[in-house]
Amino acid sequence: MANDSDENKPTSTAAMTEDDLLLQDQQLKQIEDEQKASPLVGDKLPFYALAGLYDPVSAITFFTKANELAAIYSDIRFIRGDGNCFYRAVLVGIVEILMKDRERLIKFIDTGREWMAKLVKLGFPDWTCSDFCEFFIEFLEKIRDGKYTEAEVFQNLNDDGTANYLLMYFRLITSGFLKDNCEEYAPFIAEGMTLQQYCETEIEAMWKEADHLSIMALVRATGIRLRIQYMDRSEAPNGGYQHDLPDEADNVTPDITLLYRPGHYDLIYRNLVAQ
Amino acid sequence: MDSRASTSSGALRALSMELKNLQSQPVEGFTIDVNEDNLFVWSVGIYGPPKTLYQGGYFKATIRFPSNYPYSPPSMKFTTKVWHPNVYENGDLCISILHAPIDDPQSGELACERWNPTQSVRTILLSVISLLNEPNTSSPANVDASVMYRKWKEDSDPEYAKIVQKQVEDSKKVAQKEGISVPETIEEYCVKWAPPQQDDVLDGIDFNDDYGYDYEEEDEEEDDDECGSDYADDDEDSGQGEN
Numbered sequence A: 001m002a003n004d005s006d007e008n009k010p011t012s013t014a015a016m017t018e019d020d021l022l023l024q025d026q027q028l029k030q031i032e033d034e035q036k037a038s039p040l041v042g043d044k045l046p047f048y049a050l051a052g053l054y055d056p057v058s059a060i061t062f063f064t065k066a067n068e069l070a071a072i073y074s075d076i077r078f079i080r081g082d083g084n085c086f087y088r089a090v091l092v093g094i095v096e097i098l099m100k101d102r103e104r105l106i107k108f109i110d111t112g113r114e115w116m117a118k119l120v121k122l123g124f125p126d127w128t129c130s131d132f133c134e135f136f137i138e139f140l141e142k143i144r145d146g147k148y149t150e151a152e153v154f155q156n157l158n159d160d161g162t163a164n165y166l167l168m169y170f171r172l173i174t175s176g177f178l179k180d181n182c183e184e185y186a187p188f189i190a191e192g193m194t195l196q197q198y199c200e201t202e203i204e205a206m207w208k209e210a211d212h213l214s215i216m217a218l219v220r221a222t223g224i225r226l227r228i229q230y231m232d233r234s235e236a237p238n239g240g241y242q243h244d245l246p247d248e249a250d251n252v253t254p255d256i257t258l259l260y261r262p263g264h265y266d267l268i269y270r271n272l273v274a275q
Numbered sequence B: 001m002d003s004r005a006s007t008s009s010g011a012l013r014a015l016s017m018e019l020k021n022l023q024s025q026p027v028e029g030f031t032i033d034v035n036e037d038n039l040f041v042w043s044v045g046i047y048g049p050p051k052t053l054y055q056g057g058y059f060k061a062t063i064r065f066p067s068n069y070p071y072s073p074p075s076m077k078f079t080t081k082v083w084h085p086n087v088y089e090n091g092d093l094c095i096s097i098l099h100a101p102i103d104d105p106q107s108g109e110l111a112c113e114r115w116n117p118t119q120s121v122r123t124i125l126l127s128v129i130s131l132l133n134e135p136n137t138s139s140p141a142n143v144d145a146s147v148m149y150r151k152w153k154e155d156s157d158p159e160y161a162k163i164v165q166k167q168v169e170d171s172k173k174v175a176q177k178e179g180i181s182v183p184e185t186i187e188e189y190c191v192k193w194a195p196p197q198q199d200d201v202l203d204g205i206d207f208n209d210d211y212g213y214d215y216e217e218e219d220e221e222e223d224d225d226e227c228g229s230d231y232a233d234d235d236e237d238s239g240q241g242e243n
Helices: A018-035 A060-069 A085-100 A102-121 A126-144 A150-157 A160-180 A182-188 A195-203 A212-222 B002-024 B121-133 B143-153 B159-177
Strands: A041-046 A073-079 A226-230 A242-245 A256-261 A264-270 B030-034 B041-047 B058-064 B075-078
Touching: A018 B075, A073 A085, A073 A256, A085 A102, A085 A126, A085 A150, A085 A160, A085 A212, A085 A256, A085 A264, A102 A126, A102 A160, A126 A160, A126 B002, A150 A160, A160 A182, A160 A195, A160 A212, A160 B002, A182 A195, A182 A212, A195 A212, A212 A226, A212 A242, B002 B030, B002 B121, B041 B121, B058 B159, B143 B159
Parallel strands: A226 A256
Antiparallel strands: A041 A073, A073 A264, A226 A242, A256 A264, B030 B041, B041 B058, B058 B075
């Protein structure tokens, strides 16, 4: 689970013929079976579960860091490593906030409607994109109207059919934000690619991992305060380096904290008692 | 199979919505026939666009959807013989929109109109119609057809047009047998349906129209697919039985 970012890229091959498709379906089945062991969104576990993944001898750096971080963080939700982990962690984090904050929930629904109109205006394919947006808005409305228990919300977040539809909303607004601020962000796109192409192939496509640009865009598009807690082999005091978005300086309590281990994001929660 | 159930439910939802949408607002030049028992396989009929080599032709194809549609693209295979630079001899169609984006953005391959979940059968069909008349010869699936096409375009060899016209004539017989009247004029070809009134979500929202790039742009020319090498000896495919 530590580094699983590459395990689910079933569609990144080139020419899809019928034979490929059958083969791909078989591979998908295999991957799916393997992944049944790890749900899309794990239950909230004590943070010490993280240290348990590492051997105290052969993986001493990670083991030590995980234990250091356990002084700051109380819980962790493991997210499936299928290339969607960043978007999924944010989706889950936001839904958790919205379940507790009605005012913010109502505002988020309104923002969803604004995004739907904006995406169409930005030239996104109307029919498919509106469907993803409407699906997400309806999901939030059901939470608003008390039609889901918390358990049912998480059931939805763990059901491929529903969860990936919801996730597409976040990919779309990430892409929409960059396209809407094209002039500002185009210079950061690698040579040989336009911002439009980057959005279509790296963000709007499923199972593509988020990079720094898309992380920034999603943070801005949703208006959340995000902390990324890094846990890698580099030496850093107090368990590792952390990074706050959108603004490093404002030093306010983040809405959502993600744990980054090379190639993967999980959702973590601060130890409120210790604060 | 039960492990697929959850995955397929999303696909079924998307497919039935698309089907409904295409039935109420058809794409001109296409007929769609779907067995409701299996939404993952669609039969389509393509009318050759008027004023092209393909005028009057009736080409049949099968679209197959993966269980995780719309996150992964469908495949499309002609069941009518089609001599075309981007169609393999076994009928498999090679077009960028049916390919997921390549993995490495640094590889220099231009990612042109690749599959992502914002695409749909509608956008695929529109791409197919445009590809029919304007082949992408930079990465041909059928090299012979591609060479022939170039020669025909340069007016040095009429063979390409001859073969296509022969196929068009053959396909007309099939159409006749099936009682299908293929539209031959632009007026007939353009489907008469009233465009739905935009239920205008945009009213009252003021967006700046100038985004500095053109979403309508079609740049098939720059397409750089990885087609053309992998399937040469793999043609004995008779997997049409499910229909």
